[in-house]
Amino acid sequence: xxxxxxxxxxxxxxxxxxxxxxxxxxxxxxxxxxxxxxxxxxxxxxxxxxxxxxxxxxxxxxxxxxxxxxxxxxxxxxxxxxxxxxxxxxxxxxxxxxxxxxxxxxxxxxxxxxxxxxxxxxxxxxxxxxxxxxxxxxxxxxxxxxxxxxxxxxxxxxxxxxxxxxxxxxxxxxxxxxxxxxxxxxxxxxxxxxxxxxxxxxxxxxxxxxxxxxxxxxxxxxxxxxxxxxxxxxxxxxxxxxxxxxxxxxxxxxxxxxxxxxxxxxx
Amino acid sequence: xxxxxxxxxxxxxxxxxxxxxxxxxxxxxxxxxxxxxxxxxxxxxxxxxxxxxxxxxxxxxxxxxxxxxxxxxxxxxxxxxxxxxxxxxxxxxxxxxxxxxxxxxxxxxxxxxxxxxxxxxxxxxxxxxx
Numbered sequence: 001x002x003x004x005x006x007x008x009x010x011x012x013x014x015x016x017x018x019x020x021x022x023x024x025x026x027x028x029x030x031x032x033x034x035x036x037x038x039x040x041x042x043x044x045x046x047x048x049x050x051x052x053x054x055x056x057x058x059x060x061x062x063x064x065x066x067x068x069x070x071x072x073x074x075x076x077x078x079x080x081x082x083x084x085x086x087x088x089x090x091x092x093x094x095x096x097x098x099x100x101x102x103x104x105x106x107x108x109x110x111x112x113x114x115x116x117x118x119x120x121x122x123x124x125x126x127x128x129x130x131x132x133x134x135x136x137x138x139x140x141x142x143x144x145x146x147x148x149x150x151x152x153x154x155x156x157x158x159x160x161x162x163x164x165x166x167x168x169x170x171x172x173x174x175x176x177x178x179x180x181x182x183x184x185x186x187x188x189x190x191x192x193x194x195x196x197x198x199x200x201x202x203x204x205x206x207x208x209x210x211x212x213x214x215x216x217x218x219x220x221x222x223x224x225x226x227x228x229x230x231x232x233x234x235x236x237x238x239x240x241x242x243x244x245x246x247x248x249x250x251x252x253x254x255x256x257x258x259x260x261x262x263x264x265x266x267x
Numbered sequence: 268x269x270x271x272x273x274x275x276x277x278x279x280x281x282x283x284x285x286x287x288x289x290x291x292x293x294x295x296x297x298x299x300x301x302x303x304x305x306x307x308x309x310x311x312x313x314x315x316x317x318x319x320x321x322x323x324x325x326x327x328x329x330x331x332x333x334x335x336x337x338x339x340x341x342x343x344x345x346x347x348x349x350x351x352x353x354x355x356x357x358x359x360x361x362x363x364x365x366x367x368x369x370x371x372x373x374x375x376x377x378x379x380x381x382x383x384x385x386x387x388x389x390x391x392x393x394x395x396x397x
Contacts, residue, residue: 031301031322031348038302039318051317061319064326 004036007046007054014058015065024065063255097150121161124170128158145185153178205232205249209262216241216259225249225259232257279316287324288363289313291352294334295360298351301325325350333359 002010008029015025032049039049050057135151156177157170208227216223217240225234225247234247235256241247247259282289293304305318315321328334333356338346352360 027348028322030346032319034300034347035302035305035318047317049317049319051319057317057319061323061326064323064330 002046002050002054004033004040004046007036007050008033010054011050011058011061014055015062018059018062018066020062020065028061028065066254097147121164121167124167125158125161128154128161128170128174132158145189149181149185150178152181205257206251208249210247210249210257210259212241212243212245212247212259215243216247223256225257227257234259236260282313282315283320285367286315286321287328288360288367290321290324291328291333291356291360291363294328294350295352295357298349300339300347300349304350328356331355331359 011032012025012029015028016022020028035049036046039046132151132154135147135154139145139147139151153174153176157174160170160173161167205227210225210227210232212223212225212234213231214222214224216225216234216236218235218237219240221235223234223236223241225232227249233256235253235258237250237258238260241259241261246262248262250258250260252258289308290304293299293307299307301321302318304321305315308315325334325336329336329350332353334350335353336348336350339349340346
């Protein structure tokens with residue numbers, strides 16, 4: 001059961017993401033807010049206004065307020081909202097990292113540490129080695145590249161421990177190498193994000209072949225096509241196209257697919 | 268407003284087709300805001316499955332130049348968006364009303380015809396039309 005604030009946020013987020021002009025979003029949000037407050041004052045529920053499909057409602061309204069350049073947002077894109085996604089992605093690694101730090105502190109507290117000596121390296125070799133292995137395995141099991149840098153740092157410290165270098169240097173190596181690999185991984189991820197993404201949402205239809213369900217006539221502002229099992233409103237820049245004709249999607253304009261007749265010569 | 272009973276699918280489908288016309292008519296009667304229109308519809312026995320569905324229609328009417336939106340500051344809470352009839356709206360409403368009445372007459376005729384040919388109707392003419 002959705003509450004008023006959540007419904008307003010969901011709708012506003014959807015509208016912004018689908019190209020409704022900011023001024024219109026603010027106005028629609030306020031209008032909806034006003035209505036929802038009145039409904040709440042009646043002791044009725046928010047779904048009396050919106051129904052049980054918030055995005056369906058948001059889209060039906062957005063269609064009327066979008067200029068050209070907006071796009072239809074697919075359900076899965078909305079659900080993969082960036083905020084929830086990153087929150088989910090960070091939770092497990094953070095928990096594991098916290099456990100790791102607690103473990104290290106305990107190990108430090110229990111082990112008699114003389115930072116300058118090499119006497120305890122026997123124990124630290126194993127602490128670092130096991131830590132590196134555990135973090136690497138955890139990295140494989142989780143999403144994102146959060147744990148890997150610390151695993152690399154521990155591996156570096158383990159190497160020093162096995163070489164009988166003193167403990168202080170091991171810790172310096174752990175922090176230094178961890179920080180360095182963290183920076184490298186972040187840069188790598190950022191570069192990945194800048195790579196061209198596969199076409200998503202409505203744009204993935206560009207170039208697709210479909211069939212006309214309802215005559216497309218830009219003067220009458222009508223027309224439907226079926227592409228890839230979905231039905232879309234369509235328009236055409238040329239003369240009307242009758243039902244049953246095979247068409248190719250040229251571009252996406254607003255919430256309509258712009259199509260042209262597809263001559264099936266390449267079959 | 269009283270809590271409303273669930274609206275049947277069929278009824279809400281029928282209403283969907285004429286809702287924009289009803290809204291335009293309500294606005295023609297008196298400039299109104301969204302929630303007010305829902306209440307007026309409700310008072311006349313037309314309850315909506317989801318009230319929010321009026322807003323896409325109001326936006327469409329506004330884009331078509333049949334109604335105009337304007338903000339009025341209200342005593343409680345934020346400013347309210349009212350809708351009033353635009354010049355083109357009156358003519359459109361007149362035309363829609365005629366279309367609707369013609370359609371409703373034809374549908375009535377068809378339904379009355381079915382009633383006449385139903386088993387309990389005798390062959391003594393098409394008398395008992397109510």
